[in-house]
Amino acid sequence: MSDQDTPQATPNPRTAAPSDPEPSGPRLSRRRLFGVAGAGVALAGVGAAAGYAAGSSAGSAAARDGVVAFRGDRQAGIITPAQGRLHFVALDVTTPDPAAVRRLLQRWTLAAERMTAGLETTEGGAVGGNVQAPPADTGEALGLAASSLTLTFGIGASLFAKLGLDAQRPAALADLPAFTGDKLDPARSGGDLCIQACADDPQVAVHAVRNLVRMGFGTTSVRWSQLGFGRTSSTSTAQTTPRNLFGFKDGTNNLKAEEPAELDRHVWVQPGDGPDWMAGGSYLVARRIRMHIEIWDRTSLSEQEIIVGRTKGEGAPLGRAAEFDTADFSAKGADGEPVIATEAHIRLASAESLGGVKILRRGYNFVDGTDGQGHLDAGLFFIAFVRDPATQFVPMQRALSTKDVMMEYLEHTGSAVFACPPGLGPGSYWGQALFDA
Amino acid sequence: MSRRSAAVLLTTGVAAVLAGCTSTAPPASDAANAPIEVRAGDTSCELAKAEAPAxxxxxxxxxxxxxxxxxxLYGxxxxxxxxxxxxxxxxxxPLIVEVPDGGTYTTACKPGMAGDGIRAPFTVTGTATRSVDDNAKLAEAAAGYQRYVTSQIEALVAKNQEFVDAVKGGQVEQAKALFPISRTYWERIEPVAESFGDIDPKIDGREDDEREPGVAFTGYHRLEKDLWVDGLQADSPAMADQLQADILDLQNxxxxxxxxxxxxxxxAKELLDEVATGKITGEEDRYSHTDLYDFKAxxxxxxxxxxxxxxxxDEKDPQLGPTLDQRFAAVEALLETYRAGDGFVLYTQLTPEDVKxxxxxxxxxxxxxxxxxGTVTA
Structure with a gap:
């Protein structure tokens, strides 16, 4: 695809396919606006039409028609109630030319905003164009709803040197130290850029990533990519706690969208933390954690619960009755031993053990076929959003990697850290604040 | 390609326009258009003048x-x-050519209708008003590419004969050296050959391709296997002759x-698809590992x-051409870093990073x- 695509004249929004029920009024008006907006004005026009959310994007997340606002103070896809499906991609920039990257980011932003609104990458992109040309939109999302699609953009440390932007690199955006037991595969780690696509429908998430990857050929190249089929945490009190592939509820004590003060303290980069372009953003830590589920499945229920520190059924802290009961780490049993073992997962990962450290988890279960030895290549694609990886994720992972008995069943096979800038105002594009800085 | 077949090439409606654009019909009796005399000998190519207005x-x-x-006349x-x-x-x-842009061109006589010919520079001055419409330009594009195909097949016939002779003479090292060279001309125009469904499998089929019962594994890759793996077989000379016969069939x-x-x-797109699915994977030349020659071609x-x-x-989308130039140049610059002598390193010498x-x-x-x-039909 060349740099000069413009939307086709024929209106053919994805959601207008015959099988799709007619959307409600507000959406129609947005669609009409897309129909008349040329490429040059679309950046500004679309933002206004989509109802620029001046406040948190979480508030509008559960909009009636499944459209999560693309623009706002914060990027969507962080405290947005975690959708069920993930397609995550890390890309390397293949050009030393910052202007080429900037052009791609502008094109990406236009397409991303359209796709999150349930539209094709360009007007009529899938089937409305010249039949002799490959369609601008790949088409597999035709007829599918917006499906709460969020596209969250991040920048890896390696990008800065590549484009001569070292002066703008945040100190907090550093490679993670090696942790005990890491078995990191370079082909599943790092990356100059990332796009996290989350949606209720996996095909919508895959469609988004695929089309953005395609637009990037010549400027970016896929470094690695990960599908996730089920969320492993809740990011809103409105959500129930899901289970990971060990069968346990995961992320019960996760930070939630409804705790703005806690989010400012632990998730959102504050003014003065680093370069101005990151204020209001967050650092994304990704870890591909292979779970040896076959071994885990041979472990007694009692041992599983001791390792985790919670009951498997209710998810209550051991010694308590209900999931959201506060864990009592000082309680001792009749034998004088702690009810929640000293090396239980929830104790090691707790704010109490880590000097008050908390993180926002947003991970997904995955199964990537088999390992060729008769086992499922399954696990948890861990995603956390933090204000500073070095003071939040690193001490937590250090404690877990050296003490957590669960590590016997885990293997960290991929790792990456990305700086996710703050949300987009009307007319702005991904990474603009960095490039303009 | 004969002049007559050039007309056959063109779809109705386009043909008429092309006829006025590059034609062997007698020129209009206009003094400014007086033909330039060319005396084409067996060893010479003399033009009455080597310059003309656009x-x-x-x-x-x-x-x-x-x-x-x-x-x-080459651009x-x-x-x-x-x-x-x-x-x-x-x-x-007679030859009438429409040359709208000034610049340095090249004339060539080709006695015996082979090789690069006897060449000389030819200067076109000024710029002509672009009177030809899109259809004429498209027709000229198709005709120009047709001429490219013809020239490549000519070279293929000649170079492959050398390869065939080496195989038949039992000169294994010589044949191995000629194998990727002969294939270069083939690989440049393979999509055209593929348009004849039966020729491509005979010339370029792979050992594990599905074939009709009774159809043998023949062509380049059979000889490649003989030369690099099995040693020349009793029927290798016959295989070599068959390859040349199939190439002559293609030429016809x-x-x-x-x-x-x-x-x-x-x-143009399919050739790159070939690279992406066959050459970058090392599947095409699995015995000789000369895939990068094919890649380049x-x-x-x-x-x-x-x-x-x-x-x-350029007329439809002024930005696409420069993008294409830049991307073609990037591929060629990358390939140049894998040069070995006149050719390329073997596929087996590439690291996964090289392939990426x-x-x-x-x-x-x-x-x-x-x-x-899409752009040219827009």
């Missing part, structure tokens, strides 16, 4: 030698602007093929097809090339 340029080519000859990168073929001894044939059939601009653009063939369409591309870099470069090129068909 616009319609006429030549009158007289064969003063003893061999059947041809006359060409940059050997893009064929016009040509007249099959001029018998003593005959004079190409004379009548009709290529549309869309096919041309899609051919596919890219050159793709570039030739795009070059033929370039005037139309190549895949990135081909992906980067494949996207804009995939836009060409």
């Amino acid at each position: 616009g319609t340029i006429s030549f009158a080519v007289t064969n003063t030698g003893s061999k059947v000859t041809e006359f060409y 940059t990168g050997d893009r064929i602007m016009g040509e007249v073929e099959n001029i018998g001894p003593g005959l004079t044939r 059939r190409v004379r009548t093929v009709e290529l549309t601009p869309v096919q041309l653009a899609n051919g 596919n890219v050159e063939g793709s570039q030739a097809a795009v070059a033929a369409l370039r005037p139309v591309i 870099k190549m895949a990135d470069a081909v992906d980067a090129l494949g996207e804009p090339v995939s836009q060409v068909a």
Whole structure:
């Protein structure tokens, strides 16, 4: 695809396919606006039409028609109630030319905003164009709803040197130290850029990533990519706690969208933390954690619960009755031993053990076929959003990697850290604040 | 390609326009258009003048030698602007070419109708008003590419004969050296050969391809396996002769093929698809590992097809051409880093990182090339 695509004249929004029920009024008006907006004005026009959310994007997340606002103070896809499906991609920039990257980011932003609104990458992109040309939109999302699609953009440390932007690199955006037991595969780690696509429908998430990857050929190249089929945490009190592939509820004590003060303290980069372009953003830590589920499945229920520190059924802290009961780490049993073992997962990962450290988890279960030895290549694609990886994720992972008995069943096979800038105002594009800085 | 078959190439409606654009019909009796005399001998190629104003340029080519000859006018990168073929001894044939842009061109007489010919620079001055419409430009693009195909097959016939002779003479090292060279001409135009469903499997089939019962594994890759793995077999000479016969069959059939601009653009894309799925994976030349020669040839063939369409591309989308230039250049610069002598390192010498870099470069090129068909028909 060349740099000069413009939307086709024929209106053919994805959601207008015959099988799709007619959307409600507000959406129609947005669609009409897309129909008349040329490429040059679309950046500004679309933002206004989509109802620029001046406040948190979480508030509008559960909009009636499944459209999560693309623009706002914060990027969507962080405290947005975690959708069920993930397609995550890390890309390397293949050009030393910052202007080429900037052009791609502008094109990406236009397409991303359209796709999150349930539209094709360009007007009529899938089937409305010249039949002799490959369609601008790949088409597999035709007829599918917006499906709460969020596209969250991040920048890896390696990008800065590549484009001569070292002066703008945040100190907090550093490679993670090696942790005990890491078995990191370079082909599943790092990356100059990332796009996290989350949606209720996996095909919508895959469609988004695929089309953005395609637009990037010549400027970016896929470094690695990960599908996730089920969320492993809740990011809103409105959500129930899901289970990971060990069968346990995961992320019960996760930070939630409804705790703005806690989010400012632990998730959102504050003014003065680093370069101005990151204020209001967050650092994304990704870890591909292979779970040896076959071994885990041979472990007694009692041992599983001791390792985790919670009951498997209710998810209550051991010694308590209900999931959201506060864990009592000082309680001792009749034998004088702690009810929640000293090396239980929830104790090691707790704010109490880590000097008050908390993180926002947003991970997904995955199964990537088999390992060729008769086992499922399954696990948890861990995603956390933090204000500073070095003071939040690193001490937590250090404690877990050296003490957590669960590590016997885990293997960290991929790792990456990305700086996710703050949300987009009307007319702005991904990474603009960095490039303009 | 004969003049007559050039007309057959063109779809109705386009043909008439082309006839006025590059034609062997007698020129209008306009003094400014007086034909430039060309005396084409067996060892010489004399033009009455080597300069003409932009616009319609006429030549009158007289064969003063003893061999059947041809006359060409080439643009940059050997893009064929016009040509007249099959001029018998003593005959004079006209050539009228539309050259809208000034610059340095190249003339060539080809006594014996083979090789690069006897060449000389030819200067076109000024710029003509672009009177030709889109259809004429598209028709010229198709005709120009057709001439490229013809020239490549000529070279293929000659070079493959050397390869065949080496195989038949039991000169294994010589045959191994000629194998990737002969294939270069083949790989540049393979999509055209693929348009004849039965020729490509015979010439370029792989051992594990599915075949009709009774159809043998023949062609380049059978000989490749003999040369690199099994040693020459009792039927290797017969296989070599069969390969040459199939290539001559291709040459005959190409004379009548009709290529549309869309096919041309899609051919450019398919050549890169070939690279992405066959060469970058090392599947094509699995015994000799000379895949990078094929890689290079596919890219050159793709570039030739795009070059033929370039005037139309530039008119429809001024940004696509420079993008294509840049991406083609990036692939070629990358390939140059894998040079070994006159050829390339073997596929087995590549690291996974090398292959990833190549895949990135081909992906980067494949996207804009995939836009060409839509652009030229927009």
